[in-house]
Amino acid sequence: MVEKYIKEKRRMxxxxxxxxxxxxxxxxxxxxLADLISSYPLxxxxxxxxxxxxxxxxxxxxIKKEDVKPTPLAYKLAEKLGKSPEVVQVILDQSKxxxxxxxxxxxxxxxxxxxxxxxxVDESNVKDAIKPLPxxxxxxxxxxxxxxxxxxxxxxxxxxxDSMGRPFRRGSCGxxxxxxxxxALWDRRGERDLFNKTLKSxxxxxxxxxxxxxxxxxxxxxxxxxxxIIRNAPVPFTDGMGKDLIRRKEEDVFRN
Amino acid sequence: MVEKYIKEKRRMxxxxxxxxxxxxxxxxxxxxLADLISSYPLxxxxxxxxxxxxxxxxxxxxIKKEDVKPTPLAYKLAEKLGKSPEVVQVILDQSKxxxxxxxxxxxxxxxxxxxxxxxxVDESNVKDAIKPLPxxxxxxxxxxxxxxxxxxxxxxxxxxxDSMGRPFRRGSCGxxxxxxxxxALWDRRGERDLFNKTLKSxxxxxxxxxxxxxxxxxxxxxxxxxxxIIRNAPVPFTDGMGKDLIRRKEEDVFRN
Numbered sequence: 001m002v003e004k005y006i007k008e009k010r011r012m013x014x015x016x017x018x019x020x021x022x023x024x025x026x027x028x029x030x031x032x033l034a035d036l037i038s039s040y041p042l043x044x045x046x047x048x049x050x051x052x053x054x055x056x057x058x059x060x061x062x063i064k065k066e067d068v069k070p071t072p073l074a075y076k077l078a079e080k081l082g083k084s085p086e087v088v089q090v091i092l093d094q095s096k097x098x099x100x101x102x103x104x105x106x107x108x109x110x111x112x113x114x115x116x117x118x119x120x121v122d123e124s125n126v127k128d129a130i131k132p133l134p135x136x137x138x139x140x141x142x143x144x145x146x147x148x149x150x151x152x153x154x155x156x157x158x159x160x161x162d163s164m165g166r167p168f169r170r171g172s173c174g175x176x177x178x179x180x181x182x183x184a185l186w187d188r189r190g191e192r193d194l195f196n197k198t199l200k201s202x203x204x205x206x207x208x209x210x211x212x213x214x215x216x217x218x219x220x221x222x223x224x225x226x227x228x229i230i231r232n233a234p235v236p237f238t239d240g241m242g243k244d245l246i247r248r249k250e251e252d253v254f255r256n
Numbered sequence: 257m258v259e260k261y262i263k264e265k266r267r268m269x270x271x272x273x274x275x276x277x278x279x280x281x282x283x284x285x286x287x288x289l290a291d292l293i294s295s296y297p298l299x300x301x302x303x304x305x306x307x308x309x310x311x312x313x314x315x316x317x318x319i320k321k322e323d324v325k326p327t328p329l330a331y332k333l334a335e336k337l338g339k340s341p342e343v344v345q346v347i348l349d350q351s352k353x354x355x356x357x358x359x360x361x362x363x364x365x366x367x368x369x370x371x372x373x374x375x376x377v378d379e380s381n382v383k384d385a386i387k388p389l390p391x392x393x394x395x396x397x398x399x400x401x402x403x404x405x406x407x408x409x410x411x412x413x414x415x416x417x418d419s420m421g422r423p424f425r426r427g428s429c430g431x432x433x434x435x436x437x438x439x440a441l442w443d444r445r446g447e448r449d450l451f452n453k454t455l456k457s458x459x460x461x462x463x464x465x466x467x468x469x470x471x472x473x474x475x476x477x478x479x480x481x482x483x484x485i486i487r488n489a490p491v492p493f494t495d496g497m498g499k500d501l502i503r504r505k506e507e508d509v510f511r512n
Contacts, residue, residue: 002282006292009274009481010473016266021450026258036262102509115424124449124458163460166422167510168371170503171441171461173468175425185427188476193380194277202380202476204419205427212429213469216489217266220444220458223490225265233472234479247426253358254423254510 137178157182393434413438430471
């Protein structure tokens with residue numbers, strides 16, 4: 001006879017924060033964001049998730065259409081994809097390999113190593129520009145974390161999130177493209193299950209799960225929540241990086 | 257000059273619940289779980305996420321090794337993969353197509369349509385059996401939701417979650433294999449961004465994001481948290497299904 005009880009074991013909280021709407025024309029920087037976030041009462045162990053769009057805007061990592069000179073390849077692909085040649089040119093500039101060409105999108109491997117649609121380049125939530133992913137999201141995460149830790153004296157983690165589609169399943173999910181101060185890929189092999197058997201093959205993409213959780217509050221459109229604090233997450237505060245979550249081409253059965 | 261403020265706009269809470277450890281030998285059922293969950297003070301709009309392992313155990317959807325008769329193909333693959341022929345036979349029985357054979361794993365399309373490693377079959381967190389995915393996770397989610405709603409009078413959503421690997425990125429993430437009462441795939445095309453531009457291609461796998469969020473508390477090993485309540489998630493309570501998240505083979509550039 002199995003007993004019957006249910007009890008709270010753990011509670012995690014996500015706090016969606018609104019900040020002023022920032023455009024790529026505002027001459028701000030990561031320090032501006034660090035100031036804002038530091039004015040919120042953070043606690044030790046908080047994980048601060050920031051949408052990559054905000055980082056790219058703060059780093060002024062945006063491209064004006066009139067500054068792009070499309071190549072003949074960009075013109076050709078643009079017609080096929082129904083995109084502007086300038087956007088396609090930026091997608092190509094941001095990529096190191098075209099992985100697949102689909103109906104209206106290109107899957108590339110970006111110069112960072114992310115495999116995603118259109119090199120992560122988009123035109124949403126910027127005023128009038130083409131927006132690539134941040135140059136080096138791990139560096140931006142580390143910079144932001146150190147600034148906030150200096151200003152607040154709290155030990156925190158930072159994740160820079162994007163949303164990406166994936167093969168086999170519909171819809172996009174939050175992923176961690178930059179990580180600092182917290183685990184990104186959690187190797188749980190060797191731990192025990194409920195019946196004391198050893199787990200064989202469990203590496204958890206905890207950085208992506210945290211980014212997905214934050215993404216529920218961030219949304220995709222005009223929510224105006226580019227920053228989410230995750231409080232009380234049972235996650236190791238090791239020195240993870242967004243890079244840890246990239247599967248290298250030679251280890252990927254879907255690229256060979 | 258951009259003003260400086262940061263303010264809380266939305267708070268979401270995840271509550272990890274512990275229940276007695278259940279083995280596949282306990283003669284229980286979904287009603288047992290519905291009773292337990294209903295004894296927790298639920299609120300309207302709560303989303304109850306349940307690990308698929310628990311559902312398979314409650315539905316006694318487990319297979320004893322001695323009841324499996326491996327075919328010659330299972331023996332051959334078992335040697336190649338370093339798995340037992342019985343486990344490989346169950347993997348094959350649960351699949352409708354082998355998509356890729358990797359180093360120690362098979363990627364299949366399961367009879368439900370999920371593309372995942374080893375047809376989602378595993379031996380973790382069961383006492384001594386081979387455990388396939390639930391027969392029909394959408395049906396189980398719907399059954400559980402209706403039972404809880406009847407017992408509590410609250411309007412809730414239910415998600416049955418698993419964790420799956422994916423191409424291009426390392427580690428596994430929570431995904432929603434069964435959904436009832438809440439949106440699974442959220443079509444946000446046509447909505448506006450921060451600068452009032454129309455979003456072009458945003459379908460959000462909100463079911464998977466909720467499952468990933470819950471998975472942070474559930475963990476993978478001996479946390480003993482197979483049930484997570486997500487409270488105050490800004491998600492439409494439409495009649496989503498786990499099936500909505502499956503990309504059909506003919507629409508998948510990585511399967512053609």
